[in-house]
Amino acid sequence: MPKLNQQSLPTNYSLENRVDYLTTINNWQINGKIAFLDDKERKSATLFWQNNPNKNTEQLSLTTYLGINVLEVNLAEGIYTIEVDGNSYQNSNIDHILMSLTGYQLPSQALKSWIKAIPFSVNDKITYHSKTQLPESIIGSYNNQTWDILYKEYINVNNIPLPKQLTIKQDQLTIKIVINQWMF
Structure with a gap:
């Protein structure tokens, strides 16, 4: 597992500046579980995802519960390398x-x-929870498709509430993510 570069975080987090604050945090790492569900099949894996724009690198690993690597994505020097089923693919x-x-x-x-x-994007529409004022859902657009993102649970990381459990839906595809650990 690669080391995460420590970044100096702004100290002025509040619910009012939440979006601006979290936009500055781009150097992060998560560990958890991910599931892909559609009308034909269900697949799940253990998730490791590290984003490090300071070094222009990214790593995503999906493994089975036995630790068998299902998918490995690495970004280096603007090229993504994906390894799956013993094959390697590259593209920007x-x-x-x-x-x-x-x-x-x-x-x-x-x-x-x-x-x-x-x-x-600026066109994403956020619905906030009436009591916590944290996002309950986002209706977002990506590649001319509408995505529904539902946030079911948050955890405090360095006194910042971040998603622990979320569901992403588009058409027949549902992606469920449970994050067990956040690191910056």
């Missing part, structure tokens, strides 16, 4: 590779924002 466009491998248009770039419960 992650969406193109994922579409050809899965048959789904996945929200790869938007997910980096939605995973933090912040909008990806």
